[in-house]
Amino acid sequence: MPRYARSEREALTELMSTLGPDAPTINEGWTIRDLAAHLVVRERRPDAAAGLVVAPLRGYAERVRREIAALGWAELLGQVRRPPVWSPVSNPLADELANTLEFFIHHEDVRRAQAGWRPRELPAGLDRALWRRTSTLARLALRRFPAHLLVQAPGHGEVATGRGGEPLRLVGTPGELALFLSGRQRIARVQLDGGPELADRLRGTNLGF
Incomplete structure (x- = not known):
């Protein structure tokens, strides 16, 4: 069975690696480093991840994201590429359901911020x-x-x-x-x-x- 969450993650991290941490995304004010830190918070910091959807916790989530964004680039990218199996959203049972849309969208966030991008023809x-x-x-x-x-x-x-x-x-x-x-x-x-x-x-x- 195809694992689209995994393939989109792999394609995104490869593109991030190629472009580097300072390249833009379509998210206003965010570089690739900022987007990578967002993904790490979502998967590895459940204490802060709630702030992605719960308004009163957004300040804390943003502080944690900035701390993670300060990691070395290789370490940060490695944490995106290799998700923890204990994570509520990236464990083997939840990965396809929770991450297919997430990683498709963020893959496009990076692709479409680059000059000369073209729409992809996606697998059926x-x-x-x-x-x-x-x-x-x-x-x-x-x-x-x-x-x-x-x-x-x-x-x-x-x-x-x-x-x-x-x-x-x-x-x-x-x-x-x-x-x-x-x-x-x-x-x-x-x-x-x-x-x-x-x-x-x-x-x-x-x-x-």
Whole structure:
């Protein structure tokens, strides 16, 4: 069985190694070193990882991330490349479920910040895996958006979400939808059909996680 979380991790760490710690990512203000430290916090520091999603703990999580970012580059990259088996998100039972989307998105965070990047043609199995996760993400991220929203990945499926109202349709491949719905609207190659004002509002909505 293909292990897409592992293959995306390997591709990301290889790219990070090639580009070096000071190369940019599409995350505003973050270099590759900053992104690597974020991944280490998520996998190795459960005391701080909650701050990635719980607002009152974000200050502590950021302090820990900065401490980890100060590690030597080889050590930091090694910790991303070789996850701990005890981690709640990277143990063998959880890895594929918890990390396929995570590492795909962060791989693209690095790829798309570099000059001359091009969209990848993904394996069919990875597309399917991304759609399973993205369809759930669409329901969660857009459930309160003031529209009757249809999210479509041609050849994979569609999800209806939103609070209702004016119709709006979001169309793209599973990977591009994953980027859009994770707050990366400006780099996602998707199609939005509907009223221009509503479409612009969705492009500017904070969907990040």
